[in-house]
Amino acid sequence: MTRASLVRQITDFANRANPYPLYAELRRTPVLHEEEGDPYVISSYWDIESLLHDPRISSDAANLAAAGADELNQAENTGLPPSFIRLDPPEHDRLRRMTNSAFGPPDKPRRIDDMRPELHSIVAELIDGFGDAREIDLVDQFAYPFPVTVICRLLGVPREDEPRFRAWVDPLVASLDPDTRQGADPEFVKTAQEARMQLGMYLAGLVEERTKEPRDDMLSDLATHRGPDGTMTMMEILSTAVLLLIAGHETTVNLITNGMLTLLRHPEILHRLREDPDLAPNIVEELLRYEPPVQLVPQRTCITDIEVRGVRIPAGSRIWLMLAAGNRDPERFKDPERFDPDREDLQHLGFGSGIHSCFGAPLARLETQIALAELARRLEGPRLVEDPPPYRPNAVLRGPRHLGIAFEGVRP
Numbered sequence: 001m002t003r004a005s006l007v008r009q010i011t012d013f014a015n016r017a018n019p020y021p022l023y024a025e026l027r028r029t030p031v032l033h034e035e036e037g038d039p040y041v042i043s044s045y046w047d048i049e050s051l052l053h054d055p056r057i058s059s060d061a062a063n064l065a066a067a068g069a070d071e072l073n074q075a076e077n078t079g080l081p082p083s084f085i086r087l088d089p090p091e092h093d094r095l096r097r098m099t100n101s102a103f104g105p106p107d108k109p110r111r112i113d114d115m116r117p118e119l120h121s122i123v124a125e126l127i128d129g130f131g132d133a134r135e136i137d138l139v140d141q142f143a144y145p146f147p148v149t150v151i152c153r154l155l156g157v158p159r160e161d162e163p164r165f166r167a168w169v170d171p172l173v174a175s176l177d178p179d180t181r182q183g184a185d186p187e188f189v190k191t192a193q194e195a196r197m198q199l200g201m202y203l204a205g206l207v208e209e210r211t212k213e214p215r216d217d218m219l220s221d222l223a224t225h226r227g228p229d230g231t232m233t234m235m236e237i238l239s240t241a242v243l244l245l246i247a248g249h250e251t252t253v254n255l256i257t258n259g260m261l262t263l264l265r266h267p268e269i270l271h272r273l274r275e276d277p278d279l280a281p282n283i284v285e286e287l288l289r290y291e292p293p294v295q296l297v298p299q300r301t302c303i304t305d306i307e308v309r310g311v312r313i314p315a316g317s318r319i320w321l322m323l324a325a326g327n328r329d330p331e332r333f334k335d336p337e338r339f340d341p342d343r344e345d346l347q348h349l350g351f352g353s354g355i356h357s358c359f360g361a362p363l364a365r366l367e368t369q370i371a372l373a374e375l376a377r378r379l380e381g382p383r384l385v386e387d388p389p390p391y392r393p394n395a396v397l398r399g400p401r402h403l404g405i406a407f408e409g410v411r412p
Contacts, residue, residue: 006022006025006026006029006032006034006041007032007034007035007038007039007041009022010022010026010041010296010320010322010395011395013391013393016391016392016393016395016398017388017391018388019295019324019398020324020328020337023043023322023324023325023328024325024328026041026043026322026325027043027044027325027329029043030042030043030044030047030308030309031047031308031309031311031313033311033313039298039317039318039319039320040308040311040313040317040318040319040320041319041320041322042308042319042320042321042322043322043325043326043329044325044326044329044331044332045326045327045329045331045332045333045349046329046331046332047308047309047326048321048322048323048326048349049326049349049353051300051308051319051321052297052321052349052352052353052354052356052357053353053354053355054306055089056302056303056304056306057300057301057302057303057306057319058088058300058301058302058303059085059086059087059088059092059299059300059356060082060086060087060088060301061082061086061087061299063088063301063303063316064086064299064300064301064318080200080235080238080239080242081235081236081239082239083095083239083240083242083243084096084099084240084243085243085247085356085359086299089355092355092356093355094229094230095232095236095240096355096359097229098222098225098227098229098231098232099222099240099359100359101221101225101227102218102221102222102225103218103359103360104362107221108221111218112362112363112366113366115150115153115154115363115366116366116370118150118153119150119366119367119370120370120374122146122149122150122153123146123370123371123374124374126141126142126145126146127142127374127375127378127379127410128410129141130410134406134407134408134409135385135404135405135406135407136404136405136407137402137403137404137405138256138257138260138375138403138404138405139253139257139399139400139401139402139403140402142256142371142375143252143253143256143257143260143371143403144253145166146252146256146367146371147248147249147252147253147367148165148166148169148245148249149162149166150248150252150363150367151244151245151248151249152165152166154217154218154244154363155206155217155218155219155241155244155245156206156210156215156217156218156219156220157206161202164202165199165202167195168195168196168198168199168202169195169199169245169249170195171188171191171192171195172192172195172196172199172246199242200238200242203219203238203241203242204234204238206219207219207222207223207234207237207238210223210224211223211224218244219237219241222237222240222241223237244359244360247358247359247360248360248363248364250293250397251293251294251358251360251364251397252293252363252364252367252368253293253399254293254397254398254399255284255287255288255293255364255368256367256368256371256372257399257400257403258287258291258293258398258399258400259283259284259287259291259368259371259372260372260375260403260405261291261384261389261400261403262287262290262291262339263283263372263376264382264383264384264405265384265387266339269283269339269341270376270382272341273372273373273376274376274377277373277376277377279341280369280370280372280373281365281369282341282342282346283341283369283372284365284368284369284372285341285346285348285350286339286340286341286343286346287350287368288327288348288350288351289327289328289333289343289346289348289349289350290327290328290339292323292324292327292348292349292350293350293397293398293399294323294350294351294352294358294396294397295322295323295324295395295396295397295398296320296321296322296323296324296325296395296396297320297321297323297352297396298318298320298321298396300318300319300320300321301316301317301318301319302314302315302316302317302319303315303316323349323350323352324398326349327348327349327350333345351364377411378410378411378412379405379407379410379411380407380408380409380410380411381407381408381409382405382406382407383405383406383407384403384404384405384406385404385405385406386404388400389401389402389403389404390402
């Protein structure tokens with residue numbers, strides 16, 4: 001493996017099924033910068049964690065655009081202002097505080113936990129839907145529809161509107177993959193644009209309804225919030241709703257799919273989970289370290305000169321933070337290549353860290369815990385149809401495009 005090619009190999013589809021040997025090679029040069037115009041690639045745990053908390057590192061979309069985009073840094077093509085994950089303080093803090101008031105403590109401390117019965121019901125319905133089949137695609141038949149349905153319920157999308165809501169989401173999510181963004185056929189581009197417009201119009205109408213007649217849902221809370229930070233504009237509400245939809249969907253699909261793939265590769269742990277569903281939280285935390293749904297954070301620039309391990313990174317430079325490489329850093333974790341749910345030290349980077357740590361982490365954790373525990377309990381004799389499975393091309397949001405699972409039957 002030639003050192004001059006390492007940055008290119010991060011985005012090379014050939015490494016998607018198993019990028020971890022590449023990440024180990026990256027860690028040998030903790031601050032890697034190969035050519036003029038390339039990003040600075042940071043791969044060690046402690047450096048990544050430090051930079052995620054460093055106020056000199058910017059997430060602002062305007063700073064990123066000034067630094068020059070690359071294949072991992074396409075502009076958010078939503079027709080909306082940047083969501084708060086693409087902003088710096090104080091604007092980031094204002095929007096995140098207002099969103100959090102509708103999502104968790106202190107204003108809505110039980111919103112996520114109170115969804116537990118509904119999550120169980122959705123999971124049961126999806127598994128029941130396997131019917132008499134003895135082979136399924138976990139992505140298309142379970143991991144994909146589950147989080148979309150959950151986000152609909154969270155936002156307050158009426159049940160009768162969920163099918164068309166999902167029909168708009170499908171092309172939007174597909175457009176996140178690099179192979180569909182680059183060189184996509186005009187018909188696909190047109191479909192994605194129409195879906196984006198229809199979704200925006202639908203959500204705007206729903207926000208207006210909830211402003212007049214609030215209900216017990218997140219969209220109502222965002223629309224009617226009044227507090228020290230003021231109120232959200234219509235465009236800010238729509239941008240936040242789309243963020244929850246797309247970011248919440250993609251990470252959870254990958255976490256569930258990577259999780260089931262990992263469990264099927266470790267049948268002794270799958271058996272333990274079947275016998276003891278209380279093991280699910282530990283399994284999910286170890287999955288977030290071992291096979292994180294977000295592999296790297298490429299949307300960072302430094303707003304002043306900084307120094308990392310003696311290497312000067314000039315102001316305005318793009319920085320890639322290799323979360324998945326840091327999660328397997330032997331300087332931080334003992335025996336990092338081993339999947340071990342009994343690991344006591346699980347301060348992983350799977351959901352990031354600092355002010356931009358994953359906003360929807362509590363929901364993604366709960367969804368995945370319930371999904372994996374129920375799949376383990378109900379599927380009799382599950383086994384992989386193909387290993388490795390086919391992967392999506394996305395280097396940032398890494399996960400199988402399909403995951404074929406064969407089984408003997410479905411328990412009630």
